[in-house]
Amino acid sequence: MIGPDAPVFVDYFDGRSAVPRRMELTIDGTRLLLIPAEGSTIVWPLDRMRRLPDQAGSDGLTLAPADGGPARLYIPDGAADLADALRAAIPARAAPPPIPNFRARLVGLSAAALTSVALILFVLVPLMADQLATLLPPEGEAALGDATLEQIRSALDESGRDGLDFCTAAPGRAALGRMTDRLAKHTEFPFPLKVHVLDHEMVNAFALPGGHVVLFRGLIDAANDPDEVAAVLAHEMGHVAGRDATRGALRSAGSIGILGLIFGDFAGGTVALFLANQLIEAQYSQATEERADAYGIALMQKAGLPPEALGRFFETLRQQEGARDERSLLDHLSSHPALLDRIEAAGRAARPAQVSPVLNSSDWQALRAICR
């Protein structure tokens, strides 16, 4: 026998009407007896009851039939002994799902849903992005590139002025122009190629929509000779030829919204969203980087330049990697996953019969001084 000596009065709702019925509650072995002032006693076996979970009150509790029925019993605050006894005897549990085969249905629908989302994310959106990129008019693409270049300049500017400076020393620009012309002779782009140098120590280069290629000062500083710079330039021209930046921008436009749906806004969920998008992008960039490498190597061969310069430059990068900070290492891993393979591939490429230097030594000095 559990329970208090003094009678406890509780409010009982039968689940059909909103009128409370006051009952005297006693515990009889494994049953609850609810005795109304008039009418017949209601019997609730303890093992066929549940407590409502996650309740705010500290003493009072609410009991319900374990099968999900609508009747409710409110044990008021102040009957602490009784409440403790009932807590010990009756588990806190949500009502069982009312739909038959609920769990099987859930698993089936979840699998179908995830498959559909994966198909949209990995097949439909990239396919549409590739198709639409070829339909994009060159003027639109060029304007998009201009806008993106401005965004990147202001994003990388740490001084808070009006964006990172372009490096425009005249002798350096002239040398860069000669290098670009030597490679660009062998290409056909729907828009003029625009090569910029930005004053930042990052060892990096990228291509933007509409024929923009950006080299950072850090890359020119890290290169051992002008051929290495030319090899990177040729690689970026491969991205221009493949319209990779445009396709990437369109693909992100489609996939970011979808990822936002999936991750929702739980604390700091933006990071998860960003990382997921990086992972998706890394998949594509592995393939596009390989294509751009191949294009760059072929272009170097056509232009009478040593294609293995790309491999040499990667080797320099790889050796510097140890000294670089955490984030750039991770960044690099994500988009350039197989550096050693790429070094080898560039090394295997045949040297053209006639190799002549891309820049003479005074031009090379001028290029290295382009930001001064």
Added chain:
Amino acid sequence: MAAALGTDFIGRKGALFGLALRLSILTVVTLGFYRFWMKTRLRRWYWSAIRPGGHPLEYTGDPLEKLLGFLIAVVFLSFYIGVFNLILMFFSFSYLGDNFVAYAASFVIVIPFIFFAQYRARRYMLARTRWRGIRFGLEPGAWGYAWRAMVYWALTIVTLGALWPLMTFRLEKFRTDRTWFGSARLHQGGRWTALILPALPALLCLWGTLGLGLVAAVTEDPTPVLGLVLTLPLLGIAWVHYRLRALRYLTETKRLGEDVGLTLHPRLGRVLAITVFGHLLVGLFLGLLLGGVGIAVGILLGIGAAGGVDFEALPPWVFVVAGMVAYFGGFILWDVLRQVFVRMPLLAHYVATLEIDNAHALAPLAQRERDDFADAGGFAEALDVGAAL
């Protein structure tokens, strides 16, 4: 007339802090997957703390139903959002050479779904709420609500806010007239014109703010913008004033069935005080907690360095993990503390001023059938516009 039934709020800050903290950590650890359980369990807690006439509300929502609804909504919306965003971005690039318009347009294309989702979420929430064992309910009507909401929003924007009271009233009437408690229907009485006067201070502040911006733009002299320092805080206060007065009026003019009436009289000073001091407390606790952790880490590092530990030699993932813990920890604490010091006290204040008049007229009403609808507020979950609590 019989005495009115008052409402108690019995939730305590400590209990909520513990529950919300545990649930948030689980949500982050499961990459957001647990959030369906988190929302459900927090709602159960909040509902059980609200006790009209001494009897707690009960939330019977099921996290699995929510998950299922969410997945259904995600499939549909992924297709819609993915394809539309791509096409929008394409046209934006092609003809405008910028992506800003596409971002704006990609927000516009989901607006109808936001209203749709809000109504569906409310329907699920009411269908899974009980008081005295009796279910609430909301009749289907999400598309009707969505197009009306868009029309009233358009009217409000075109009239620079002058028709805001019309929108407030008509949308509330649409929702209220479709709401049931058991077999009794709720009815929204009153007239929208009664909301004009309460809206006037907010509208004047809004027009003042817009006027200052306009003057600054026309004269190309930025001095008038300094006036925003005055008008923006006033706009905020006047806005809260309008919300409270509208809530009070719209509650007083509701009738449940024939005779049951409601009153709600939240006070402006109290709401503002809770909002301002609550956020100060959040900032204070967050500062103390994060500062304490920072000092502890500093001391540990000091001890480590003195003991000859070479931190430079630690593998990089140690720092990545430490950074992630600090980042998510900060977010979680901010959210949980805001819940404890702002949302719960606000809710407690509102609830404590709720009275049910003529409650004996509840006697004839009966239970209603369970509403088994499929998406369980999943669209709101996916678009993240779920009616906050």
